[in-house]
Amino acid sequence: xxxxxxxxxxxxxxxxxxxxxxxxxxxxxxxxxxxxxxxxxxxxxxxxxxxxxxxxxxxxxxxxxxxxxxxxxxxxxxxxxxxxxxxxxxxxxxxxxxxxxxxxxxxxxxxxxxxxxxxxxxxxxxxxxxxxxxxxxxxxxxxxxxxxxxxxxxxxxxxxxxxxxxxxxxxxxxxxxxxxxxxxxxxxxxxxxxxxxxxxxxxxxxxxxxxxxxxxxxxxxxxxxxxxxxxxxxxxxxxxxxxxxxxxxxxxxxxxxxxxxxxxxxxxxxxxxxxxxxxxxxxxxxxxxxxxxxxxxxxxxxxxxxxxxxxxxxxxxxxxxxxxxxxxxxxxxxxxxxxxxxxxxxxxxxxxxxxxxxxxxxxxxxxxxxxxxxxxxxxxxxxxxxxxxxxxxxxxxxxxxxxxxxxxxxxxxxxxxxxxxxxxxxxxxxxxxxxxxxxxxxxxxxxxxxxxxxxxxxxxxxxxxxxxxxxxxxxxxxxxxxxxxxxxxxxxxxxxxxxxxxxxxxxxxxxxxxxxxxxxxxxxxxxxxxxxxxxxxxxxxxxxxxxxxxxxxxxxxxxxxxxxxxxxxxxxxxxxxxxxxxxxxxxxxxxxxxxxxxxxxxxxxxxxxxxxxxxxxxxxxxxxxxxxxxxxxxxxxxxxxxxxxxxxxxxxxxxxxxxxxxxxxxxxxxxxxxxxxxxxxxxxxxxxxxxxxxxxxxxxxxxxxxxxxxxxxxxx
Amino acid sequence: xxxxxxxxxxxxxxxxxxxxxxxxxxxxxxxxxxxxxxxxxxxxxxxxxxxxxxxxxxxxxxxxxxxxxxxxxxxxxxxxxxxxxxxxxxxxxxxxxxxxxx
Numbered sequence: 082x083x084x085x086x087x088x089x090x091x092x093x094x095x096x097x098x099x100x101x102x103x104x105x106x107x108x109x110x111x112x113x114x115x116x117x118x119x120x121x122x123x124x125x126x127x128x129x130x131x132x133x134x135x136x137x138x139x140x141x142x143x144x145x146x147x148x149x150x151x152x153x154x155x156x157x158x159x160x161x162x163x164x165x166x167x168x169x170x171x172x173x174x175x176x177x178x179x180x181x182x183x184x185x186x187x188x189x190x191x192x193x194x195x196x197x198x199x200x201x202x203x204x205x206x207x208x209x210x211x212x213x214x215x216x217x218x219x220x221x222x223x224x225x226x227x228x229x230x231x232x233x234x235x236x237x238x239x240x241x242x243x244x245x246x247x248x249x250x251x252x253x254x255x256x257x258x259x260x261x262x263x264x265x266x267x268x269x270x271x272x273x274x275x276x277x278x279x280x281x282x283x284x285x286x287x288x289x290x291x292x293x294x295x296x297x298x299x300x301x302x303x304x305x306x307x308x309x310x311x312x313x314x315x316x317x318x319x320x321x322x323x324x325x326x327x328x329x330x331x332x333x334x335x336x337x338x339x340x341x342x343x344x345x346x347x348x349x350x351x352x353x354x355x356x357x358x359x360x361x362x363x364x365x366x367x368x369x370x371x372x373x374x375x376x377x378x379x380x381x382x383x384x385x386x387x388x389x390x391x392x393x394x395x396x397x398x399x400x401x402x403x404x405x406x407x408x409x410x411x412x413x414x415x416x417x418x419x420x421x422x423x424x425x426x427x428x429x430x431x432x433x434x435x436x437x438x439x440x441x442x443x444x445x446x447x448x449x450x451x452x453x454x455x456x457x458x459x460x461x462x463x464x465x466x467x468x469x470x471x472x473x474x475x476x477x478x479x480x481x482x483x484x485x486x487x488x489x490x491x492x493x494x495x496x497x498x499x500x501x502x503x504x505x506x507x508x509x510x511x512x513x514x515x516x517x518x519x520x521x522x523x524x525x526x527x528x529x530x531x532x533x534x535x536x537x538x539x540x541x542x543x544x545x546x547x548x549x550x551x552x553x554x555x556x557x558x559x560x561x562x563x564x565x566x567x568x569x570x571x572x573x574x575x576x577x578x579x580x581x582x583x584x585x586x587x588x589x590x591x592x593x594x595x596x597x598x599x600x601x602x603x604x605x606x607x608x609x610x611x612x613x614x615x616x617x618x619x620x621x622x623x624x625x626x627x628x629x630x631x632x633x634x635x636x637x638x639x640x641x642x643x644x645x646x647x648x649x650x651x652x653x654x655x656x657x658x659x660x661x662x663x664x665x666x667x668x669x670x671x672x673x674x675x676x677x678x679x680x681x682x683x684x685x686x687x688x689x690x691x692x693x694x695x696x697x698x699x700x701x702x703x704x705x706x707x708x709x710x711x712x713x714x715x716x717x718x719x720x721x722x723x724x725x726x727x728x729x730x731x732x733x734x735x736x737x738x739x740x741x742x743x744x745x746x747x748x749x750x751x752x753x754x755x756x757x758x759x760x761x762x763x764x765x766x767x768x769x770x771x772x773x774x775x776x777x778x779x780x781x782x783x784x785x786x787x788x789x790x791x792x793x794x795x796x797x
Numbered sequence: 798x799x800x801x802x803x804x805x806x807x808x809x810x811x812x813x814x815x816x817x818x819x820x821x822x823x824x825x826x827x828x829x830x831x832x833x834x835x836x837x838x839x840x841x842x843x844x845x846x847x848x849x850x851x852x853x854x855x856x857x858x859x860x861x862x863x864x865x866x867x868x869x870x871x872x873x874x875x876x877x878x879x880x881x882x883x884x885x886x887x888x889x890x891x892x893x894x895x896x897x898x899x
Contacts, residue, residue, distance in 0.1 A: 145846075145849035145850060146845075146849045148845070150842055150845065176876070176877070177875070177876075177877045179851055179875060180849075180850060180851045180877065183849065183851070334840050336840075336845065337837075337840065337844070337848065340845070340848045340849075340853070341848075341853060341854070344848070344851070344853055362876060363873070363876060363877070363878050366878070367861065367878070370862070370871075374862065374864065374865075374871070375865075376863075376865045377865070379864075379865050380865060464880065467880070468864055468869060468871065468880045469864060469865065471864065471868070471869050471880075471882070472864060472866035472867075472868045472869070473866070475868075475882070481869075573842065574842060574843040574846035574847070574882075574885055575869060575880070575881065575882045575885060576843070576846050576847060576850060576879060576880065576881040576882070576885050577850075577879065577880055578850070578877060578878070578879055578880075579871060579878040579879065579880050
């Protein structure tokens with residue numbers, strides 16, 4: 082062990098124990114976020130060099146227990162069993178010793194080399210609570226270290242203790258067995274004896290822990306342990322006998338009895354080491370909550386906080402987004418000016434630079450939003466937000482915390498979907514992510530502005546507002562349908578801690594922000610870039626060489642020709658160029674795809690230009706507007722006034738009803754490529770396709786009902 | 798009792814199961830009231846989570862407040878505050894310990 086200078090340490094602990102702040106203090110910025118294999122549970126890995134050791138630190142998900150019921154607990158447990166970390170540091174919120182030690186006793190039983198970290202030591206000192214650290218260490222049979230994670234105090238001694246353990250193993254510390262009371266202890270001892278004697282069980286884990294798990298009826302452990310082999314018969318018999326005995330003597334589930342027994346043991350330890358608190362450490366938080374979750378004031382305050390985060394994310398974020406936009410535009414113009422006009426220059430300018438621009442343009446949103454979320458989480462307000470919103474979100478079959486991703490969806494689906502990471506249950510995450518794109522994002526607004534401006538005049542505002550409302554109604558309907566069908570309401574409990582309010586530290590906020598940005602650029606940026614290039618190619622190829630008019634010759638003639646009527650010439654050139662790009666777009670794969678879908682969208686009242694424009698809308702919804710500009714030979718104009726006039730022209734035959742149906746379609750159809758990529762990264766291929774197809778059906782159906790229904794009623 | 802009935806009515810919760818004299822389900826405690834956990838109605842994952850968080854027989858729980866829409870609830874258990882849905886709190890039978898400020 083001593084010459085192998087590599088050591089693996091895992092961090093385990095309850096949610097809100099300050100585990101992440103300890104992890105940050107231990108590793109600094111040397112960390113990365115990945116998922117545990119096969120599940121969407123986050124795994125943080127960090128590195129640290131200390132006293133000549135190369136230490137790998139893994140932050141396990143926060144759990145109260147180590148059963149096989151929730152994905153978080155399962156992941157934590159499997160990591161400890163399979164990866165066998167050299168040392169486990171158990172981070173404990175010193176203020177809730179009893180609840181924390183419940184997990185500690187399970188770690189002890191699993192036979193890991195344990196360092197117990199009494200974190201947030203400053204808080205209990207302030208509250209006048211005293212803990213006898215030496216006695217706790219003796220009773221647990223593990224070194225106990227006091228830390229203040231938010232200030233990084235004590236983390237060095239944490240590592241020192243861990244290194245001593247890693248070198249000497251359990252030789253210097255002996256964990257006394259967890260006692261469940263005399264009656265249960267007898268059964269556990271008997272079973273544990275059988276487990277030791279059973280050949281199939283060797284290597285599965287500590288016999289005593291396995292025995293307890295068998296009594297609890299843990300299915301995974303049963304599958305692992307009760308395999309054919311010597312002594313398995315006896316084990317089976319003893320287990321059945323023990324369970325029969327338990328059933329006879331008590332009326333509860335064996336699992337509950339074991340849990341009660343464990344709590345009894347923990348309560349005993351706490352009685353010995355804890356001098357009763359003189360003050361309630363929740364006193365200040367309770368006073369704050371008298372206002373923050375007040376019956377009348379709670380919601381207004383909540384909505385003001387949400388509004389602030391939303392405004393910061395999307396209004397403040399607009400400035401850097403504009404800089405990125407104009408920077409990308411400048412770069413495109415500069416590169417286009419240098420390179421000769423070939424396919425390659427077009428690929429670089431429109432495909433690659435445009436694609437990179439499409440990736441980084443979301444970055445300001447993501448950075449600011451996750452700063453806001455980190456503030457909410459670290460301060461403790463996130464739990465209050467869930468407390469306030471749960472009743473409403475529960476109606477949709479969701480958790481109170483789902484509100485924030487949904488709200489962010491009104492700005493942009495990409496950060497909204499990423500924000501769903503704050504949800505613990507995978508089912509809640511999936512449902513939330515499926516609903517986020519139905520919140521009308523800001524990229525859809527230009528389309529509404531164009532069509533409402535063209536067809537609804539004075540009532541344009543109401544019409545646009547109705548889009549937002551319909552999006553919400555569609556989300557509610559989808560939620561109700563999904564929870565009745567493929568995503569049934571789970572029995573996962575809501576019950577959770579309301580931690581005391583705490584001052585967030587700058588370091589943890591920065592790390593959180595940095596994490597998300599890196600995650601976005603690493604995991605999603607590349608795919609969004611590739612997708613953008615592919616979409617560019619679909620709009621660029623095949624090249625048209627034969628045009629209805631020989632534009633190039635005409636333009637060249639105009640350019641070389643007479644200059645006395647300069648204005649006329651310039652506008653004539655522009656007109657010809659617009660005509661040319663319209664023909665090119667029509668001829669490209671995207672244009673052809675548009676023509677293929679034309680019969681599909683005809684029943685919705687869309688003309689072919691409207692149908693074709695929906696396809697590049699897949700790049701980003703606002704591209705629908707510029708594509709219509711190209712198709713109507715206006716060029717990619719910023720000024721929608723001209724376009725409004727063209728659309729309104731009676732010759733186009735677009736009725737207000739068809740325009741409304743079109744807005745509905747844009748609201749509901751498959752979101753942009755970036756959203757699809759993020760959905761796939763967050764919840765996998767299956768749900769990505771489900772979401773894409775579901776929204777296409779929803780959009781078509783919605784537009785169909787509006788248009789045909791409206792016609793039946795004689796509105797268009 | 799009159800006050801509690803009115804409250805229950807407002808919250809839209811079905812009539813309480815009075816298990817025994819002086820016993821209530823946890824969700825029927827009024828803010829400020831304390832109760833001692835006596836037993837549970839039913840098992841399953843919610844029961845397990847309640848146990849994980851330390852809600853078990855013999856513990857004393859104080860109802861701190863109700864969310865503005867009367868669900869979920871905030872309770873105080875050993876100085877730690879926990880939020881719990883009304884439906885989850887209905888699994889816990891408590892013995893009422895005097896009135897507020899007890």
